[in-house]
Amino acid sequence: MKTTSLLCTAMQKFILSAILAMPVSIAALAQTGQLQERNKDVILKYQERINSGDANGAVQYISKDMKNFGKVVGQDGVRAVLNDVFTTFPDWRAETVEIAAVGDAVIARQKVSGTHLGISKIPVNGGLLVNVLPTGNRFEVPHLHWYTIRDGKIVEHHGNRDDLGMMQQLGLVPRSLPAPGIQPQPDNTTNCYPFKAPRNLSG
Template identity: 25%
Template sequence: MKTFKLLCGFIFCIILIAMNSCQDKQTKDELAKFKQAETLKANNIELAKKFYKHLDAVQLDSMRLLCAPDIKIYYESGDPVSFSDIEPLVRMFYTSFPDYKHEFDEIFATDDKVVFRISYSGTFTNPFMEINPNGAKFRYKGIQVFQFANNKVTNFWAVEDELGMMTQLGMELKPADKKK
């Protein structure tokens, strides 16, 4: 009888451990998923920062390596452009404003996306779109979003206070003539 009781106690303990272990595994699996997502977010943020570092150094080849070959860049109008399409624009900006740079005001990320609130600054040193330089220093804001897949940028969206920048360069915005 004593042996039987001991055996029952032993089986009961084994069942309890097994139940505990199952719950534990489920919790750990869920936790692992969350942690994997956190690691991915941190990795994507570092890649995006690297993108800006190469951009401010005008290292276009290094930038291209961070992008998927079919990257879609949504800039200004709603239609996407390719990396090759923006290369002349990047060169033009950093020629006209050699100290042009990006500073991060805020960074946050989720799943495959990274959001940046950015301050851009520079000095109007060389001609820009046929406008003569006036040495003006400018600073304006922007919001940019990266989408990553397999450590490459697949989509990029940007909106910037271009009007603010142009105004600081000395340009004027006038309303169109009223139709008579």
């Protein structure tokens, strides 16, 4: 009987402790949820500035020592990339299809499009468009971006883009290759020869 009484007392204490801890746990979950929503808002506002062609406004959401694929680029590096993108694709736009936040990370799946009307000078978008003359063609490809947010700023970024699809749609890379033993023929879709580097490509 004494053992049963001790077990009951211990169980009561455990239940009481759990009940007392519940408000703290609920508050912590609520706080985490609010932080994740704020982090998503940072990325959405950052993307809004990019879509409006405002490089200076966009870098306000970038930390001074922000890393891109592990390399420190900071605000100046991001500004340079954005200005080059805006020159190459004046109508560059990224539509956020899905966005999710986990901890300090925000993952965004996007549909990115633009019209090739300028000449890129720095190796962005895979470095495939440096010094390439404008084709006047439009592209639309998927992007996936992973951001780390701290104190309302983007401190790190990784991403995955369909650069090959972009180049194919711009007419700079053939959409398909001939079977082995078949003589390459001009590709009327891309206006370039299979196995031949894009014209005006240097660097």
